[in-house]
Amino acid sequence: MxxxxxxxxxxxxxxxxxxxxxxxxxxxxxxxxxxxxxxxxxxxxxxxxxxxxxxxxxxxxxxxxxxxxxxxxxxxxxxxxxxxxxxxxxxxxxFVDGVVPTRLAANGLDDLLAANRLQADMHPDTHQDWSSYIHRVVFDGEAGLVARMRARPVTARLLTRLEHLIEDARSLSLPTTDLVHGDFVLRNMLVADGSLRVIDTAHVGKGTRAYDLACLLLETTIEDGWADPAVDPRRVESECLSIIGGAGLRVCLVGRMLHYLVFGGGWQDYDPSDLVAKCGSFIERYEA
Ligand SMILES: Nc1ncnc2c1ncn2[C@@H]1O[C@H](COP(=O)(O)OP(=O)(O)O)[C@@H](O)[C@H]1O
Ligand SMILES: [Mg+2]
Structure with a gap:
């Protein structure tokens, strides 16, 4: 190499x-x-x-x-x-001469929602299909994430809840007409001259832009301090719902949560209890 x-x-x-x-x-x-x-x-x-x-x-x-x-x-x-x-x-x-934002303020959220809307209906000509990937991850065990969740009791218990959350959604096919970044979170942004720029674009593909919003929704809610108290996460949620509806949103959130908890090489090297507890509280409103 x-x-x-x-x-x-x-x-x-x-x-x-x-x-x-x-x-x-x-x-x-x-x-x-x-x-x-x-x-x-x-x-x-x-x-x-x-x-x-x-x-x-x-x-x-x-x-x-x-x-x-x-x-x-x-x-x-x-x-x-x-x-x-x-x-x-x-x-x-x-080179973007900026800093990775540590907190999403209300105007930053406006910028990100506006950017996300530009991704609608771009019909990218690519085999990188985030919608089918996410479907396979949650329903067919792709990428081994479900198996990793099962490997430890603390994540296995959450997995049972997540599976319950999407049990009616297997037949759903998420749209593939939008452009999707795939990891649309603050870690992949830089603030330069007061405005946000999105980086880490190598894996852009097709899918539903609601998946990017689901990443943002999950991680701004769960990561300590990411959202300014003035930011209302429901704005992101309602945009997702208007794009793909409740079942679609639950599939995207579950897919993202599996990545959040056990994707990547270091998944066994940390105690996920805190994050699992936060994920557990996060999904309560979808379990009702
Ligand atoms: N275009 C860029 N301009 C300035 N800094 C960048 C740029 N792209 C990446 N970086 C810096 O490198 C870090 C990692 O970049 P990223 O593309 O997110 O890599 P990874 O694929 O490893 O997540 C970013 O947090 C940022 O600090
Ligand atoms: Mg990155």
Whole structure:
């Protein structure tokens, strides 16, 4: 496998650029994000995906990010992208000189709802289908998340409740006409000059934009301090309901909750009791 220091010369050779590595940016996971610098001091960000981004998906995502940016969706533009001989994908993005927001204020929520509405009916031409993925995760055990939930008593008890929450929804097919970011949470945003920008766009695909709102709804409610008390999460919820209805929202929330609790490499390395308790309180209103 390539090292990041091998990847940059390959990119430069291919695109006729002279980027050099500055540092690994804090906050990412997996291979992460790197700050790079051009010969004139211009800043860029390199995202490197050794395994998780096949070429057709990368190309489709690049097209979607271009269209989103052109529509006014606040995001970092992709300056270059491609696939290396060993199959790893890279993306060179515009550097956003901002900070990851730690709290969502009311005007931030307005911006995010407006951005999310731009995602409606974009009909992205891609095989990255968030709606069918989420359906398979919750009903067919895809990605092993249901099995991971079962592996520990504390998450197994919550899983029983989650399964109950969606038992009438198996036959539901979520729409696939919108553009979906897939991880639409504050960790994937930056505030620059007072306005929010969405980053980490490599996995954009098709689906229902309500899934992105469900991510936002869950995580702004559960993560300590993420929502300003002036922010009313019901605004996000009612937008979801108007898009996909109650059963659709429950499927999206359950799918997201499984990711929240047991996705990624470190799922066994922490005690999930606190988060499970918060998730348990969060779903009470949907169990009624
Ligand atoms: N375009 C960008 N401009 C400035 N910083 C960025 C940019 N993209 C990513 N970062 C920084 O790198 C961190 C991780 O990026 P992200 O794309 O979310 O990676 P991961 O895929 O690991 O979640 C972000 O929190 C941010 O601090
Ligand atoms: Mg991220």
């Amino acid at each position: 390539n090292e990041i220091s091998d990847v940059i010369p390959l990119i430069n050779q291919r695109h006729g650029t002279s980027w050099s590595l500055v540092r690994r940016l804090p906050g990412g996971y997996l291979q992460g994000a790197y700050e790079i610098r051009g010969p004139g001091g211009e800043r860029g960000v390199l995202k490197w995906h050794p395994t998780d981004l096949p070429a057709p998906q990368l190309l489709a995502a690049a097209r979607s990010v271009d269209r989103l940016h052109a529509s006014g969706w606040p995001t970092a533009r992709w300056l270059a992208y491609g696939t290396l001989p060993e199959g790893d994908a890279y993306i060179v993005e515009e």
